[in-house]
Amino acid sequence: MPKRRSFERVRDSSAINLAIGQPSDDLMPRDLLGAGAKRFFESQQSGTLNYGAPSGELEFRTALADFLSTEDGHEVNPDTLFLTGGSSQGLDLICAQFTQPGDTVLVESASYFLAFQIFQDHGLKIVGVSTDHEGLCIDELEQAIVQHQAKLIYTIPSYGNPTGMTLSANRRDAIVALSKRHQIIVAADEAYQQLHFAAAPPPSFGSRADLGQVIVLGTFSKILAPGLRVGWLQLGQTLREQLLDTGWINSGGAINHFGAMITREVLVSGAMVQHLGQLREALNRRAESMDAALHDCLGPQAQWHRPAGGYFFWVGLAHSANTQDTLPSAVRAGTGYLPGNICAASGGFDHYLRLSFAAYDCQQITEGIKRLGRVLAS
Ligand SMILES: Cc1ncc(COP(=O)(O)O)c(C=O)c1O
Structure with missing residues (x-):
């Protein structure tokens, strides 16, 4: 490729x-971001321009959790959230932390072409799995997990890139069950989850009380501005702890703390x-x-x-x-x-x-x- x-x-x-x-x-929305930045600089709180807490400041994660709870209709715990520099950086982090060169990642047969490059950066072998009108075909997915001893499933569950198709609720359940049965990480890239035109898509993977091996990737690139480079992961405690062991986080704190705090101002203003x-x-x-x-x-x-x-x-x-x-x-x-x-x-x-x-x-x-x-x- x-x-x-x-x-x-x-x-x-x-x-x-x-x-x-x-x-x-x-x-x-330049005006919302401008007003958010102004409030941030006027806040006079100490430490706001220093390094950020490793998984993102609690104030940011709380505002994000409130936003997701309202949007997706389920209660999100701020402690399941982890600040990223957007979905792409989140995906890179998942690959770095949970895969080895030579491992296989399973993807929808037509998928986000730039994610392929992130997988290649980590030496992963990419294998496509067929889809139908409900999304990934579960039997083929399970066969591929076994055949390739795959370490990662990457899916775009809602309004996929490039297909625009959405994974049904049943298939989402089946994928969670597969991830538990085979102990395989699922990276659910929900870049478009909030961009429904009428009825909402099936609930986010993040709506589950037990996220198991599923990691949700979210981003403000599609709903606010890509240049912010602010996104998030939603994941269970064990996986989250593993991310906190990353060297660059220990050295530099959360990625894009500043962008996250401006985003927080937009979220808490209610204008979002x-x-x-x-x-x-x-x-x-x-x-x-x-x-x-x-x-x-x-x-x-x-x-x-x-x-x-x-x-x-x-x-x-x-x-x-x-x-x-x-x-x-x-x-x-x-x-x-x-x-x-x-x-x-x-x-x-x-x-x-x-x-x-x-x-x-x-x-x-x-x-x-x-x-x-x-x-x-x-
Ligand atoms: C499915 C998907 N994931 C991730 C991205 C990039 O997201 P971010 O700007 O948050 O890195 C895109 C952008 O086109 C996308 O379509």
């Missing part, structure tokens, strides 16, 4: 690159709930525009499900076009997408493409899909 440098992209301002899975500027409501509505409108434009411009040439949350459409082309081959024409036409095979853990998905509706407004999305429709028609 080739390594990618995703931030080296040149942004042509006239291009509508639907490969970009990042929020547009107007989705990030309203912001999240507006964000969901904006993303829903964009998903609606993308769905309508796909119907108008790709129609019978393609198949897709309108996602019920998150950032992405996963589009399968009816003819056997290889989306890697058609990408240069799309770029010349002033648009772009992520070719499916980049997201493939064990090959395939050559005629799929991932489209993000987070980085552009409704009009731009419609125009981008028109351009794409013309390219694919020719």
